[in-house]
Amino acid sequence: MKTRAAVLNEIGVAGPYARSQPLRIEELELDAPQEGEVLVEIKAAGLCHSDLSVIDGNRPRPVPMALGHEAAGVVKELGPGVRDLEVGDHVVTVFVPSCGHCAPCAEGRPALCEPGAKANNEGTMISGGRRLSRADGTPVNHHLGVSGFADRAVVSRNSVVRVDPELPFAHAALFGCAVLTGVGAAVNSAGIRPGQSVAVIGLGGVGLNSVLGALVAGAGSVIAVDIDAGKLDLARRLGAAHTINSSEDGAADRLRELTNGGVDCAIEMAGSEKALEFAYRGTRRGGTTVTGGLAHPEKHVSIQQVSLVAEERTLRGSYVGSCVPIRDVARYVTLFRQNRLPVDQLLSGTLKLDEINTGFDRLASGEAVRQVIVFD
Template sequence: MRGAVLHTSPGELVIEDLTIDKPGPNEVLINTTHAGLCHSDLHFMDGHWPVAQSMVMGHESAGVVAAVGDDVTYVAPGDHVITCVSMWCGVCRMCLQGKPYLCLDADSMRSGRPTPSLTFEDGRPCTAFAGLGSFAEELLVHERAVVKIRDDMPLDRAALIGCGVTTGLGAVMRTAAVPAGSSVVVIGCGGIGLSAVQGARIVGATPIIAVDLVASKLEMARTLGATHTVDASEVDPVAAVHEITEGGADYSFEAIGLSATAEQSWHMIGIGGTATIIGMLPMNSEVTIPGGHIIMSEKKLQGSLMGGNRFRLDMPKFIDLYLDGRLKLDEMVSATIDIGEVNDGYAAMKAGETLRSVIAF
């Protein structure tokens, strides 16, 4: 099978011929139909986050179950599934607290098998990013990395729910639990930010302010639910948000992953507000906020990992929202590409030319 492998970081992906193992106990073999290009992979490809050498990248995918290993009862061959990085053991302290996305034993499900799941033609082992490796024609994953979905959901749209959509919606609905009528600002109108905009619309927030530097992304934000847009290349975005909200937003969401915009998200909220960081800040970066604000204004700064998801519960509901017309996914797909065009897809993302490119296998 073909897979897109990152050999060095920073570096580009190389299309390689790989061999995939048969499913062992608790494993599922999937024929990948579609995989989304998520900006999170770029943090590793560009060297901002550490990553192993010779790794199939990608983590946002959907497909059809081809085979299952011993002890697998949740899915069967022919089932349509979405994969998710939020594997969960079900028995650790975080899982028992209802936070499976913070599972303390997830790594054992990503790398616990006795033999490599992927090998190169010469027999060398190849690893799979986040235990998934979605940029490949087949996936061999732990059964707790998949959710079974209804057959009438288009798999190219379902792939988006595997990460970006769930992260953005979940940050609003689960991490911040935004009440109806709250004012919301979203910084960054890529796939995750636009999903946060949609989450704010779905829960009934108002106003919903989208901030970006690219006019086309701001236009799309209005299409997906923003009531106001701020072009940060033309005005001070913090001042603009305070003017629109008459004193600061109730909730802000940073969906870029930069210290400067994380700090802006703090300054955009008003007294009693909550700033949520969704973007992957570089590992060695720092965020500085005025100490006096924390107590005197009772403002909050928090992170959101994968939208605080419980993906086997959340993703089927997001699919229902899409099929009911309340969640818009068609508008978010800018291009459908072949696996051989994956580097071009990421180049277009970096240039701000696309929202989501989807690989069709």
């Protein structure tokens, strides 16, 4: 069968992307789903910094690659062995397929699935195969097991979670990455407790979801930190008690002043080593610093080592919000329906697939928080 997809052929092409066109819309061959796989008709797909980091070279991946990992759609065909889904089910995609058998999966940490990580790095399905190719037979790599910037995708059964069919697709797509990663970092990774003070550094789509996650977890006060005035204003509207522009002199001192020496928990979502250092400096003695931002692999942070011991600090990473998707997607959708997790307020607009390069210009400039491509 055919699918129309956004394909990245070269990493590191300079912007503006509307002119350089790093993503080309191509008609690809798409194989039928194999054992343990499903065919999904994509209805909506979000533009995420994880996609942008492949385009600009911060997260090198093999090319050519059909990008996109945060998507929602309808199951159209079941591969052999798939018995717990039905044709017509609405699903959201999850960007780490989990095998269910490796050590992390056995510990209830599917985001760290070892075969899933290997497949994502190599641009394959978790089975090791590829289902995308050009007409001449040239294989095209998968992005995080999804390749959701396309009207159809074949994915592992373990890359999708069934959702309520009444949930609009443009909202549903966000639950596969932005919501899981951001809310999960606050609820699961940080384990925020009622009344605690929290700072969120980096207010993209994921960081703003961390603000919402901290609030829904019962944080006593949330301080939002960024360099963009518009995003700081949005964070206030979402419920942040204070905002700090980190580009201004004395920003770190202001964070400590607001919290009598530092927050109980700081969550870094900027994907910058400087932002993580800022987050660590702003965390109190005995507090926790969580990082979910994906920096370039060659970047390193500098922290005072003795503070980890003498101040009993915790510094931990958070991938996919330390979530168990089949459990947490349903929970977060319920909170959304209760108006306690207003993720729809993070939508900056919708696009057509042909406008994808312009959309990534907006994302790179900070003009947009979360844009969603909608398919007719």
